[in-house]
Amino acid sequence: MKAKNEISKERKETVETAIEIKQNNLEISQNLLEGRFELYPENRRRSVNKVIYQSQYFQLVYNLNHKSLAIESKGDLIYSAIPYDTGRNYIQKASIQAILHPNxxxxxxxxxxxxxxxxxxLSIFQLTGQRVALDSNEVKQAYQQIFMDPLFEMQVLGRMMQHDETGPLSANLAGKFLHSENRKTGISPYLAEYLKFVVEVTQNLPISTDGKNVHLLDSAHEQPKENVYLDQSKNLALSSQSDLKVGLENLPAPLKVEIENIQIAEPIKEVVTKPLLKSNVGNQLRNLRKNYVAHSQNPKDLEQYxxxxHSTEDNNKINVISDIDSxxxxxxxxxxxxxxLVGNISDSVVSDSKIQGIYVIGNHELSDILSDQKVFSKSQWDDFREKEWFKDLVLDPDQAWPKLPIGDNSFYELIxxxxxQNYPKMKILNNESVIYEGVRYIGLTIPVALAKRKKELQNFIAIELKRLLAQDKQIPTVVVSxxxxxxxxxxxxxxxxSYNKSYKCAHRGILSLFEDFNIIGAIHGHHHIPASxxxxxxxxFSNKNIFVVCSIYSxxxxxxxxxxxxxxxxMEKPLGLKKDKNY
Incomplete structure (x- = not known):
């Protein structure tokens, strides 16, 4: 029987070999893409974004700086005649999921x-001014029409995916949900062209796409792994290995035939229904947007209706979530x-006696705690009441964020x-650490990204990290803020x-700590990046591979x-929450 250290050594060698093979395959795939630059003369004047595949309306672009891929529509193509329609990525994702998993x-x-x-x-009301009941014939007929047009059904699917992730929609509902009005928007012909392009390009090149993200596969047979909306066992990204037989049956016959006839290296034909082009209707759409009066409402105000x-039960073993803003x-x-819990959990003084784990402080926690009149009246805040940032926290929190004190201020200990008291089983980490299942979690108090005070902020990060890392260089460590x-x-x-290019690491001490200690990951929230x-x-970073996680609630x-x-x-170790010896 092999000794435990021999098994561990074999496992490590196997993993290293697998990584080496994967990297070699990716290099081959990348060289294949770069070899296509000369196929498109326009790349001579493109210094960064190189076209590597294109059709009449779309193109696949490779960014040399970020080594990333993106599908772009060409300049003349219009996605939607609806002013400021933000659903494109959701609808594109929906179209791919619909042909992969129609049921x-x-x-x-x-x-x-x-x-x-x-x-x-609501759509009927916006269109006609007449209020109708949910069980009226008008609503029933409109609901049935969703399933009579597959390209419209994909759009509705995308709208509901957007609804589930960013909150209820309110603007231009008739164009989004009534079939008769939607036909005027140009989205269906756009979607038909998009589907033809993504099927063709994934057949010709070793890539996969979920409707927004495009990934380079390390071999022609690698199955993409992407999931947000459906069962965890489903592959939701399109690639050359995708089975489209069932999904294509639901498409309009001309589009179905065109996609079925796509052959490697052969261009696809035009769709029967022409998409909207800027060269044809650009002036009309510009005038429409120019005179457009926004009437959208805050999704949070509509949630109650x-x-x-979806299930509210979650069974993740180590569950990361932030920005609930309950x-x-x-x-x-x-x-x-x-x-x-990575901050910004509550806008209504939430309390929960059952949830357990760790919690770092976000900016919403500050204004939320002070909104409780009983808490606000405590004398413990007296030292801060004359501070400008404290007054803003109470009266106009958005004005307070750039003025907040750096995370070692005693104010945060009171928070x-x-x-x-609201989360008795949670460990609130205010520049502290705990060990759980063999991993050390360091929780730093960084409520907002203070880009204009970067030097002061990074000095704080360096000092606190050095203190909390102490002398233990071996324990796997995750930094949470x-x-x-x-x-x-x-x-x-x-x-x-929201991106500020100046908000980059410029502190040599921080780089040294990441080099010297076994920091394996960083977790953050704050920026409302959709999970999809x-x-x-x-x-x-700092000569090592580090994971980054941001998991915004929806x-x-x-x-x-x-x-x-x-x-x-x-993960083989028994459960148990244990304090770091320096905590």
């Missing part, structure tokens, strides 16, 4: 029947295991004490309007399973 996506829509009927009644059709005084999910530590360990896309855009990634995301990113040997 499950139909059930998803049907589970929302009551919510859809509310949308339909819609049902949550409005009703309670948590919207339950998990009996170990939870990592921690109040939170601890509400706002990200810096850009390098953040899930926020550089394309986001990705909840984790691996990055190269009806379809009650948490991210952190256990799958932790070393296997750690």
């Amino acid at each position: 499950e996506t139909r059930k998803y829509i049907e589970s929302h029947e009551n919510n859809l009927k509310k949308y339909l009644a 819609f049902e949550n059709v 409005q009703d005084g309670k948590l919207p999910f339950s998990n009996p295991n170990f939870n990592i 921690k004490e109040e939170l601890a 509400h706002a990200p530590l810096f850009n390098e360990l953040s899930m926020l896309s550089p394309k986001s309007s 855009s990705g909840q984790s990634k691996m990055v190269k 009806k379809i995301n009650t948490g991210f399973e952190l256990a799958k990113l932790l070393p296997d040997t750690i």
